[in-house]
Amino acid sequence: MTQVHVLEVSKNLNQTRRELRARRKALSVFQQRHHEKAASQALLRSAWLQRPKRIAVFLDQDGELATKTLIQALWQRHHQVYLPIIQPKTGHLSFGVYQPDTRLEPNRFGISEPVVQRASDLVKAQQLDLIIMPLVGFDLEGRRLGMGGGFYDKTLEFKLKQPKRKPRLIGWAHACQQVNGLTPQPWDVPLNALVTEAKLHLF
Known part of the structure; x- marks a missing residue:
């Protein structure tokens, strides 16, 4: 297994984010595909x-660990798959059903979201069993460094007081995105697990 150099967190988190994004974007197409397959297999084997x-x-976008293989396997196993939808007025996330024929449109960040006709079709985080979460960096204490928008932390704030409540939160990343020295913030919602091409980490 390739030895991964763990990045030390800079006092400037934006600098850390830039370095980590550059790391994952520098991965070759072969590495990306290998990581996607290995991570998907690890998660699919889990209980x-x-x-x-x-x-x-x-x-996925911007060099993130790809999710296509995982999504197709979830469909084949008859899981119900959802994608996040940003609510413009609150900055919270709701979730819309994602099927092979679902129509998608980009949001203001250029991220594709399901087109939902009725508010009643949206699902809240509390109604989900698992959320596979994107991230820029992670540590081995279950802390996650996001892009800085706070969308997931706002949405999952209830888990700070009720950590055992659904859903379980699973980070999804390349092993090269591991860092040392992440300082927890009061609003940070910790992960229950994290999957990379190298390992499934439980917290």
Whole structure:
């Protein structure tokens, strides 16, 4: 297994984000595909996915660990798959069903979201079993460094007081995105697990 150099967190988190994004974008197409397959297999073998569940995923971009293989496997295993939808007025996330024929449109960040006709079709985080979460960096204490928008932390704030409440939160990243020295903030919602091409980490 390739030795991964763990990045030390800079006092300037934006600098850390830039370095980590550059790391994952520098991966070759072969490495990206290998990581996607290995991570998907690790998660699919876990006890969480042995029965059909409601699972939110995300569509990768900017060198993120790809989710296409995972999503297709979830469909084949009859899980219900959802994608996040940013609510403009609140900055919270709701979730819309994602199927092979779902129509998608980009939001203001250029990220594709399901087109939902009725508010009643939206699902809240509390109604999901698992959320597979994007991230820029992670540590081995279950802390996650996001892009800085706070969308997931706002949405999942209830888990700070009720950590055992659904959904379980699973980070999804390349091993090269590991860092040392992440300082927890009061609003940070910790991960239950994290999957890379190298390992499934439980917290």
